Amino acid sequence: MSKALLASTSTLHGEEYLEYLNPEIKIFFSEVEEVIFIPFARPGGISHDKYTHLAAEAFKRAGIKLRGIHEFDNMQEAIIKSKGIFTGGGNTFLLVSELYRHKLMQALQESIQNGAAYMGTSAGTNIAGLTMQTTNDMPIVYPPSFKTLGIVPFNINPHYLDPDSNSTHKGETRETRIKEFHSINTQPVIGLREGSWLLVSDNKIELKGKLSARIFKTEKLPFELETNSDLSELN
Amino acid sequence: MSKALLASTSTLHGEEYLEYLNPEIKIFFSEVEEVIFIPFARPGGISHDKYTHLAAEAFKRAGIKLRGIHEFDNMQEAIIKSKGIFTGGGNTFLLVSELYRHKLMQALQESIQNGAAYMGTSAGTNIAGLTMQTTNDMPIVYPPSFKTLGIVPFNINPHYLDPDSNSTHKGETRETRIKEFHSINTQPVIGLREGSWLLVSDNKIELKGKLSARIFKTEKLPFELETNSDLSELN
Numbered sequence: 105m106s107k108a109l110l111a112s113t114s115t116l117h118g119e120e121y122l123e124y125l126n127p128e129i130k131i132f133f134s135e136v137e138e139v140i141f142i143p144f145a146r147p148g149g150i151s152h153d154k155y156t157h158l159a160a161e162a163f164k165r166a167g168i169k170l171r172g173i174h175e176f177d178n179m180q181e182a183i184i185k186s187k188g189i190f191t192g193g194g195n196t197f198l199l200v201s202e203l204y205r206h207k208l209m210q211a212l213q214e215s216i217q218n219g220a221a222y223m224g225t226s227a228g229t230n231i232a233g234l235t236m237q238t239t240n241d242m243p244i245v246y247p248p249s250f251k252t253l254g255i256v257p258f259n260i261n262p263h264y265l266d267p268d269s270n271s272t273h274k275g276e277t278r279e280t281r282i283k284e285f286h287s288i289n290t291q292p293v294i295g296l297r298e299g300s301w302l303l304v305s306d307n308k309i310e311l312k313g314k315l316s317a318r319i320f321k322t323e324k325l326p327f328e329l330e331t332n333s334d335l336s337e338l339n
Numbered sequence: 340m341s342k343a344l345l346a347s348t349s350t351l352h353g354e355e356y357l358e359y360l361n362p363e364i365k366i367f368f369s370e371v372e373e374v375i376f377i378p379f380a381r382p383g384g385i386s387h388d389k390y391t392h393l394a395a396e397a398f399k400r401a402g403i404k405l406r407g408i409h410e411f412d413n414m415q416e417a418i419i420k421s422k423g424i425f426t427g428g429g430n431t432f433l434l435v436s437e438l439y440r441h442k443l444m445q446a447l448q449e450s451i452q453n454g455a456a457y458m459g460t461s462a463g464t465n466i467a468g469l470t471m472q473t474t475n476d477m478p479i480v481y482p483p484s485f486k487t488l489g490i491v492p493f494n495i496n497p498h499y500l501d502p503d504s505n506s507t508h509k510g511e512t513r514e515t516r517i518k519e520f521h522s523i524n525t526q527p528v529i530g531l532r533e534g535s536w537l538l539v540s541d542n543k544i545e546l547k548g549k550l551s552a553r554i555f556k557t558e559k560l561p562f563e564l565e566t567n568s569d570l571s572e573l574n
Contacts, residue, residue, distance in 0.1 A: 113509045113510075114509075115509050116509065117507035117508075117509060118507075146519070146522065147511070147515075147519070148511075148515055148518055148519060149518055149519055149521070149522030194519070195516075195519045197478075198519070198523070236478065237477065237478050237479055237480075238477060239477065239478065240477070240510060240511075241511070241516065241519075242472065242473060242474065242475070242516045242517070242519065242520055243432075243471065243472050243474065243478060243485060244472055244519055244520040244522070244523050244524065245472075245523050246484070246485050249481070250478060250481050263508065263509065263510035265508060265510065272352035272353075273352075273498065273500060273533065274348045274349075274350050274351065274352060274498065274533055275348075275475060275497075275498035275500065275533075276382070276383075276475075276476070280382075280383050281430075281476065281477045282477070283383055283384055284381070284382070284383060284384055284429070284430045284433070284476075284477065284479055285477055285479040286384070287381065287383075287384030287479070288433070288479050288480055289479065298508065298509055298510075
């Protein structure tokens with residue numbers, strides 16, 4: 105089983121970037137000398153360099169070195185050799201397109217299967233699922249495939265948002281969108297609320313953080329899963 | 340120039356399906372004997388038959404006959420011969436995939452260029468833009484292309500939603516998502532609020548309804564466009 109930390113969001117309201125995850129990062133990457141950062145999702149269109157600087161500052165506060173994948177001449181080799189990888193959030197379509205363009209999707213899978221510790225936030229967490237098809241992002245670019253890493257045997261919806269009963273907006277709720285996903289696809293989906301993360305290790309997938317998560321299975325009513333539950337049977 | 344009525348949403352809060360558009364539908368399709376309905380976007384996974392029934396009931400209240408495209412043996416021929424077409428909302432990825440699968444994207448373009456009146460709501464409006472890349476929907480299926488009808492020379496974001504200043508949610512706002520779109524793409528985007536529609540005719544594109552719309556251009560600050568404005572220069 106792979107080793108992964110998959111967070112719904114990088115940042116909680118009123119906090120610094122990765123602040124609430126700082127203690128987790130310290131433990132998760134404790135045996136890693138240098139983490140490779142994948143900045144391809146470019147939130148708000150930020151440059152690779154600026155995004156990497158932001159991540160490096162946050163990792164420095166956890167006592168861990170971090171370097172952007174775009175700084176390597178041979179990105180595939182860097183990923184294969186790496187012992188720790190962090191993929192930041194932003195636009196999932198752009199992230200997946202760039203991973204395929206640089207032939208890194210398979211390299212990532214190999215590296216993680218060989219024991220590299222993988223951390224994701226938001227888009228970086230979404231791609232740990234079977235496909236990117238439960239992303240919330242706009243299709244700003246056309247990727248060659250929607251297939252992603254499959255570190256976990258289901259799909260992930262990051263930034264999961266409960267329906268707002270006071271809303272007068274008629275756009276689909278998140279739950280309706282996932283229902284539409286299940287009118288065509290069969291894999292389960294976990295709606296991961298902000299402040300929650302999945303910890304994958306030793307044949308276990310655990311829900312962490314203070315909140316419960318919402319589980320969606322095809323042709324079943326969605327249900328809540330309490331924090332610290334084991335999700336190993338979800339597939 | 341084509342003839343089109345492109346609404347942000349089918350339904351306003353507390354109203355029946357297409358209720359607020361009833362007077363517009365009467366005028367827009369006044370010279371059309373039978374409107375062809377495209378139910379492929381299947382909101383919430385509803386069947387083609389049920390969705391067509393819903394649309395037919397609403398059109399009956401406007402005194403207009405409507406029939407589902409899936410009822411025709413030769414869908415391409417039906418579209419080419421049609422004088423009026425209505426595409427309902429739902430999932431844009433599914434809609435676009437089905438239009439390409441049935442080879443209807445080009446048939447629609449031809450029909451509209453030859454004078455067929457085209458009405459869309461939500462996903463049906465999104466596909467009237469140059470590409471579907473400013474949809475809000477989940478990528479529940481992989482379409483062969485993101486290119487759409489191009490009835491208007493820009494992109495449309497239906498159900499446009501202003502940022503909620505009280506929100507503690509860290510998912511991207513609509514404005515941030517469109518900014519990410521413009522980090523890669525150059526065409527303008529109109530954020531069409533619920534209750535607004537575009538009326539395309541006689542070399543004019545007019546904004547209708549009570550609300551203003553938000554216009555996004557690459558490397559410019561977004562701005563508001565008042566209702567009844569002419570958008571013919573937006574490209």
